[in-house]
Amino acid sequence: MTVIMAFIPILLILLFSWFIRVGMKNLSKRIVLTKRLAKGIILSYVSVLLFAVILYELMPANEEEIFTKSDLEKLENENQVFDEAFRKNEVSKLHKDFLVEEWTHEIEGDTFHIVSSNPDYLPAKVFVEWTDSKEKRIEGKMYRTNLFINGMNMKDRIPFSKVKWEGDQLIIEMPTEQEFKYYRFSNNLAILTNNDVFPSNETVIVHGETYLYLTVPKHMNVVDEMGLQLY
Known part of the structure; x- marks a missing residue:
């Protein structure tokens, strides 16, 4: 269950990135950005978030045991x-x-x-x-x-x-x-x-x-x- 939960944020990040790319295409007439710069910004953002997810999973847990x-x-x-x-x-x-x-x-x-x-x-x-x-x-x-x-x-x-x-x-x-x-x-x-x-x-x-x-x-x-x- 923990592994599945770890991949949910990644899927959300990819979905969010796709919306950004679609949105930037629609706003290309109003916003002056090269495709290379746009891809660089998106990749940097996704990389940081992926690193944060991986780091979170690797951090040692010191939480209170909660009984159901x-x-x-x-x-x-x-x-x-x-x-x-x-x-x-x-x-x-x-x-x-x-x-x-x-x-x-x-x-x-x-x-x-x-x-x-x-x-x-x-x-x-x-x-x-x-x-x-x-x-x-x-x-x-x-x-x-x-x-x-x-x-x-x-x-x-x-x-x-x-x-x-x-x-x-x-x-x-x-x-x-x-x-x-x-x-x-x-x-x-x-x-x-x-x-x-x-x-x-x-x-x-x-x-x-x-x-x-x-x-x-x-x-x-x-x-x-x-x-x-x-x-």
Whole structure:
């Protein structure tokens, strides 16, 4: 497809050159130019344009990978499968590629609180797996699902919620706000563009979410006043 697209400008250039020659014949009575000079101008113009096309094709590409709508539908489906597995505590189905952080922490008492740094913001979905351990050690795994905006992978650019301990409080921190600006450019002709890409006036988002999977001994108490836990 790339080779075909490369030859389209050449065909347009040749067609444009033909129109110039025909036009110059019709205007020969008004414009005083020798045939040799006219041919020289046309050949020079065509040569420059051909050189530009060839140079463009040889230039290394350093563009953002854009996923198509069908790709995004598959990624959205991955998110839904993960969410369902997380809610059902089907650990074997949790996509390992979504794991972004894991940790262990010991507390002195038998009770800890799960809180959000912002009462108006639900930073993560939380699931607690109870174990028979007699220790006071809590294990945590943080997951984050696919996040795409207009076909661009934003998972590594937009920060996810972080976890920190303060005494008996497990605080899930709201991610810092980020602002991104990007400009979309394509050299594809509209009539040849795949319908699976995005119009300039359309915004397509695959919403990624943050999940916190906790492993907690049964003898401990978990206080979750914000209702972050999934049951």
